[in-house]
Amino acid sequence: MSTSYSPVVGGDGSSRLDPREARQPLLPSLDRPASPRFLQDRFRRPYQLRQYVMPCIGVSFLALFLFLTVNSTLHPPPVGPGRRTALELATGNILSDLQGDSIVWDRLAEMTDLFGPRISGGESLERSIDWMMTMMTQEDNLMVWTEKVQVDVWERNEESLELLLPSRPPVPLPMLGLGGSVATAGGNGSIEAEVLVVQDVEELMKLGNETISGKIVLFDDDNWKHYGDSVKSRVYGAREAERFGAVGVLVRSVTPFSLGVPHAGSMLGANIPAAAITVEDSQYIRRVWERHGKADHSASPFAHLFEIPKGATSRNIIAEIPGRSRPEDIIVLGGHIDSWDVGTGAMDDAAGFFAAWHALRAISHLKEPPLRTIRVVGWVAEERGQFGAKAYAKKHAAEIPHHIFAMESDTGVFQPWGLSVTGSEEAVDYLSAAGQHYLGHIGAGNITSSDSSGADVAPLCQEGVPCASFLSLDPITQESPLDSGLDGYFYYHHTRADTVAALKPKELALASAAMGIWAYLVAEMVQSLPRDDKADA
Amino acid sequence: MSTSYSPVVGGDGSSRLDPREARQPLLPSLDRPASPRFLQDRFRRPYQLRQYVMPCIGVSFLALFLFLTVNSTLHPPPVGPGRRTALELATGNILSDLQGDSIVWDRLAEMTDLFGPRISGGESLERSIDWMMTMMTQEDNLMVWTEKVQVDVWERNEESLELLLPSRPPVPLPMLGLGGSVATAGGNGSIEAEVLVVQDVEELMKLGNETISGKIVLFDDDNWKHYGDSVKSRVYGAREAERFGAVGVLVRSVTPFSLGVPHAGSMLGANIPAAAITVEDSQYIRRVWERHGKADHSASPFAHLFEIPKGATSRNIIAEIPGRSRPEDIIVLGGHIDSWDVGTGAMDDAAGFFAAWHALRAISHLKEPPLRTIRVVGWVAEERGQFGAKAYAKKHAAEIPHHIFAMESDTGVFQPWGLSVTGSEEAVDYLSAAGQHYLGHIGAGNITSSDSSGADVAPLCQEGVPCASFLSLDPITQESPLDSGLDGYFYYHHTRADTVAALKPKELALASAAMGIWAYLVAEMVQSLPRDDKADA
Ligand SMILES: [Zn+2]
Ligand SMILES: [Zn+2]
Structure with missing residues (x-):
């Protein structure tokens, strides 16, 4: 949960004479800074305090004097009296x-x-x-x-990805193998397989081995809320897809806005390769997949991507x-x-x-x-x-x-x-x-x-x-x-x-x-x- | 010059009874649509009209009746009476x-x-x-x-661009050869030359042959106002740089915002190759150039870019x-x-x-x-x-x-x-x-x-x-x-x-x-x- 606080102290470094505060110097003793607990109450319950203090707005000069004297120990109270300046x-x-x-x-x-x-x-x-x-x-x-x-050590080498469609020549898709991804077939091979499009890991879990096995799974999470939520497919996708026999994973880049550039990032360990593609291409593959009932082939997703097996x-x-x-x-x-x-x-x-x-x-x-x-x-x-x-x-x-x-x-x-x-x-x-x-x-x-x-x-x-x-x-x-x-x-x-x-x-x-x-x-x-x-x- | 007009007619298709207009139906005759000249005055001088009409706001029922009758011929008047519906x-x-x-x-x-x-x-x-x-x-x-x-016909083939710096391995820069650009050395060669950075064609013109000759000129126009202004370097840059002996041209992509992607576009004919690079890389090269007094080498800018010489x-x-x-x-x-x-x-x-x-x-x-x-x-x-x-x-x-x-x-x-x-x-x-x-x-x-x-x-x-x-x-x-x-x-x-x-x-x-x-x-x-x-x- 997030909380934000309203300012009570003037931004120019001087104290505003807020009637809410005029009574408060009387509470803590002079020889120690205000306790955080006290400050917490001041910041958390301004309206209650206001109701309490407002009837007494004709504050006595004695109280005002005391307030001015001790105010520096109070808000904010990083150190003892005298250090303010x-x-x-x-x-x-x-x-x-x-x-x-x-x-x-x-x-x-x-x-x-x-x-x-x-x-x-x-x-x-x-x-x-x-x-x-x-x-x-x-x-x-x-x-x-x-x-x-x-x-x-994980090093990117040459890598490439092509979408194979009956209607046009192989479409090269910009890609970034995910950090930690294994290479295709030991670093020399390539993968050519049908693509299966899912929204996220949750949707993947609802499908069975017979649907997923042998496929390249594309996680096209189109519901950006924030990074922490959308990044899940990238982090867990390959590990989960592997359990159902997928041969590779593609992930829609994790971003709220795209101009055709893929976003890198890490993934949890899996024995199938995984890469990010652009938002635009992820949407593209999903459209093709929805239109024709099945996905077309994605070829050579990670040729020559490899991890140097040493630290x-x-x-x-x-x-x-x-x-x-x-x-x-x-x-x-x-x-x-x-x-x-x-x-x-x-x-x-x-x-x-x-x-x-x-x-x-x-x-x-x-x-x-x-x-x-x-x-x-x-x-x-x-x-x-x-x-x-x-x-x-x-x-x-x-x-x-x-x-x-x-x-x-x-x-x-x-x-x-x-x-x-x-x-x-x-x-x-x-x-x-x-x-x-x-x-x-x-x-x-x-x-x-x-x-x-x-x-x-x-x-x-x-x-x-x-x-x-x-x-x-x-x-x-x-x-x-x-x-x-x-x-x-x-x-x-x-x-x-x-x-x-x-x-x-x-x-x-x-x-x-x-x-x-x-x-x-x-x-x-x-x-x-x-x-x-x-x-x- | 651009002019915009304030709406006088209600957006829902019905006429608002604007006091400014209540007097106007008396002006044009009933049997023809209002002339555009008349409309122009109505739209251009609403405040003068308002001052004139306001004293007479207690408009007679006769005027109101006439107004309602003829209003449909008046604003807007695409056709004669009766066609409104x-x-x-x-x-x-x-x-x-x-x-x-x-x-x-x-x-x-x-x-x-x-x-x-x-x-x-x-x-x-x-x-x-x-x-x-x-x-x-x-x-x-x-x-x-x-x-x-x-x-x-102008076709892009393989093309690539590298920045050669002493401090890091050759930096591949995303690029797009400009539409109509010739290839390097007939389509097979490459160019390796120092880069000279200028703001625009105007700044180029102030330099002499000895400064420009043999260089790859980068037009880094960093003053985006609008497309029509910024596009000039892309359109005229190569033609002008060629006159001073430049061997190639790079152009900062013409856009007010970039996420690392180059923008294509056309150029006027020149016999040296030209390409767009990203805003980020254009700024990068300019910084290197300003820091070290001279630009580093840009290599192979347009290998294999060629124009098929037929229609x-x-x-x-x-x-x-x-x-x-x-x-x-x-x-x-x-x-x-x-x-x-x-x-x-x-x-x-x-x-x-x-x-x-x-x-x-x-x-x-x-x-x-x-x-x-x-x-x-x-x-x-x-x-x-x-x-x-x-x-x-x-x-x-x-x-x-x-x-x-x-x-x-x-x-x-x-x-x-x-x-x-x-x-x-x-x-x-x-x-x-x-x-x-x-x-x-x-x-x-x-x-x-x-x-x-x-x-x-x-x-x-x-x-x-x-x-x-x-x-x-x-x-x-x-x-x-x-x-x-x-x-x-x-x-x-x-x-x-x-x-x-x-x-x-x-x-x-x-x-x-x-x-x-x-x-x-x-x-x-x-x-x-x-x-x-x-x-x-
Ligand atoms: Zn970080
Ligand atoms: Zn157009």
């Missing part, structure tokens, strides 16, 4: 360090232009990592190191600024540095890592380090199964209880909106108050809560670390992610169109600043962001 | 014949699915024509014939319903039946022809034929140089003085909006009044005037025939074509994404009905739509 100064500096500078986009363009996409196990990923390490150490003077990660070694990138007084407490932010092998993966997810990196860079320019350690992680091999995330969690197992917050950006970096938070209600409430106060004026302080976290922070969240996914406005419609379901991101997702051209310098700069401010605010809290007790238990 | 009945029948029926889309899908794209001189075009002829005669009982057209014979399709009392007077509507060789050309422009065809089919279901002849033309080889349009004008030269109106649809068939009219002011005014009255209620009765006509009706307009381009709302934004410049159409234009999936059954049905109603209204006028005297002169 320093926090506002620091977050303002992070913003002005990045805003109006195109460095994030320029560097992202340069790296992706130089080396192209970065599939796990490939040479271009390693060269990209070297390039980033050089920039981070020599240009940015950051403390950086890499940590080895054992990754699977490779790659690297996570770690950069950090040690905390000035609690260095053992760690705030993590980052994105994954690998990509699929089409386009250049500038959006998914170099942008996420670059935004985090340059957030750290801006923080490194502040007068003093943050109270806690801020660490940027570039996870490798996310697309092939979160190898980097698992390696990080394993290597840093002893530190996980000291991970205060883990924030990931892996849904595109556009005009920043806020965070989707997985964690305790207290953490959600704290971030909501802090976001409205310190990021509301650039529209980037919104919070929604979610049961599911991003893939790379998941191993941390499972151990009770409060987690967040960094969210932007929809890049096509400019809608809130709560309204758009990130649809615009999926126009580009895992396609040839995922290049730096899908990103805007100004948005990238602002989003990087917002990520830095979120991390800095959590790093500066007097009390640590509360962990999720349910996950801990 | 029959016209409303007939246009209502055309609408209900098509609305809610998916036949247009279903047939369009079937044909394009069966035969694919229809490039001039190709087998699939001829098979598509045969299929349409069969449907029109056997299924629809229309009077149909074909007329031979000699067309140029072929194809066919225009002509279908008509002879007029019941003035069969020599002809109203023409149609679209072009050829396409480029990518996607299936369902949008550009099978949809235009199918909408016209099914408009005629609906008119053929009326109780009696229209007063004048309504003729549907499927022009062939538009994309290769309007061979069909020229052949039609030549073969029907003697009939052109009797062509009353020529309407073409070649900018996509989506939610119908109205017409862009080229012709006399009187014709514009008449169509404006008629459109608001008979098509206003479905939003399809808008008129704008334009100096330039569609390509296939141009030979008729040049002889003074009032011409119109049928326009729809933008398929992406649903904006009026006056606001969007048809941008959404160009997302799909000349790409692999131009398939029936870009069209909607309901919109296609409604647009077909609107085309039929426009044609029927002009066919039923008592006086013929005035010709353009300037063009005649």
Whole structure:
């Protein structure tokens, strides 16, 4: 379930004298920040409070005086009294360090232009990592190191697909073998078989072996709701179709909008090959199939697609600024540095890592380090199964209880909106108050809560670390992610169109600043962001 | 210049008692329809009229009686008194014949699915024509014939393009050789040369031979205003670059939005090869070029692209319903039946022809034929140089003085909006009044005037025939074509994404009905739509 909060604090950093709040300073004592529970009530029940307070709107000067005195401990309450000004100064500096500078986009363009996409196990990923390490150490003077990660290797070779129809010459269909797919007949053969069209795995299950056996099954899921729903055919389709004797699988590309380009992605293991085709071609095959009662042949779907049967070694990138007084407490932010092998993966997810990196860079320019350690992680091999995330969690197992917050950006970096938070209600409430106060004026302080976290922070969240996914406005419609379901991101997702051209310098700069401010605010809290007790238990 | 008119007549076909109009029936005599000049004044100066009439709002019953009596002769005045009810009945029948029926889309899908794209001189075009002829005669009982057209043949064969960079393996770039381009080195060779990036032909002209000679020139026009402006590099680029010794030309695809797909199109003759690349790759090459001061090599741009040095014979399709009392007077509507060789050309422009065809089919279901002849033309080889349009004008030269109106649809068939009219002011005014009255209620009765006509009706307009381009709302934004410049159409234009999936059954049905109603209204006028005297002169 998702919840959003209404702003109560003015976006310019000043407090509005809301009559609802005038009475509240009397409740908590002066010597400790307001408890998250209290904040939660303030944010969750504004209307009840309003009814209660409205009759007393002729508030006494004493109450007003007390309010002004203690207000700074209350909303938002990242630290104790007296720190407000320093926090506002620091977050303002992070913003002005990045805003109006195109460095994030320029560097992202340069790296992706130089080396192209970065599939796990490939040479271009390693060269990209070297390039980033050089920039981070020599240009940015950051403390950086890499940590080895054992990754699977899956490589696309030549692949092709043709639709055989009686009415026209073989129709070549653009295709992308799914990540992890086996090749046809050991990498040399081809498949020619009738196509059977189903809506999704559910519909497949209703058919019997005699219908499915020997066929190439096309999953033409034409009911886009959101990515998580539509992706199921791609992930589970081949495994399920194989059980009924199918010889291959085609999947309609997972996207709400298509201009004739297939979308790559991963699948669960199966011994039959599987590939994505364009939305248009999927609809085409379904029409032919419905019109003639049977599908025509699909030929050579995956000639020469193969998996190299060995692993490779790659690297996570770690950069950090040690905390000035609690260095053992760690705030993590980052994105994954690998990509699929089409386009250049500038959006998914170099942008996420670059935004985090340059957030750290801006923080490194502040007068003093943050109270806690801020660490940027570039996870490798996310697309092939979160190898980097698992390696990080394993290597840093002893530190996980000291991970205060883990924030990931892996849904595109556009005009920043806020965070989707997985964690305790207290953490959600704290971030909501802090976001409205310190990021509301650039529209980037919104919070929604979610049961599911991003893939790379998941191993941390499972151990009770409060987690967040960094969210932007929809890049096509400019809608809130709560309204758009990130649809615009999926126009580009895992396609040839995922290049730096899908990103805007100004948005990238602002989003990087917002990520830095979120991390800095959590790093500066007097009390640590509360962990999720349910996950801990 | 474009003009749009405000509706004065109610969209449901009934007259609103607008005080502005209550006085007007006194002006024209009862025995003739209002002159277009008078209507023009009514539509152009509503506010002056309002000021004049408002003091007299207590209108006498006599004036009101006269108004009600003569109103039907006034707005809109397609025919003499008494015909209103029959016209409303007939246009209502055309609408209900098509609305809610998916036949247009279903047939369009079937044909394009069966035969694919229809490039001039190709087998699939001829098979598509045969299929349409069969449907029109056997299924629809229309009077149909074909007329031979000699067309140029240009065929795409294998073609490929690679960018050679020091930092990564050769980058294959999706490409489409431009229609009419010569091949590299007679069809067998390849070109490897440095790339020179310019904005447009204008910038090219400022450079000298020593800069351009031996290079592959990339026209990266990044300033999209509208198609007619951006297309110039594609059309003239190679011819101009050749003059300065360039060895090849690349052109950024002409589109306001890209998801990594190149857009085909024609070019003016040159002896160096030219191809379109994607927007993303064009930006990529420009960045590399700006960063390093020089461009890297672009290799083998057009291997095996060649032109078969002979013509072929194809066919225009002509279908008509002879007029019941003035069969020599002809109203023409149609679209072009050829396409480029990518996607299936369902949008550009099978949809235009199918909408016209099914408009005629609906008119053929009326109780009696229209007063004048309504003729549907499927022009062939538009994309290769309007061979069909020229052949039609030549073969029907003697009939052109009797062509009353020529309407073409070649900018996509989506939610119908109205017409862009080229012709006399009187014709514009008449169509404006008629459109608001008979098509206003479905939003399809808008008129704008334009100096330039569609390509296939141009030979008729040049002889003074009032011409119109049928326009729809933008398929992406649903904006009026006056606001969007048809941008959404160009997302799909000349790409692999131009398939029936870009069209909607309901919109296609409604647009077909609107085309039929426009044609029927002009066919039923008592006086013929005035010709353009300037063009005649
Ligand atoms: Zn990702
Ligand atoms: Zn066209």
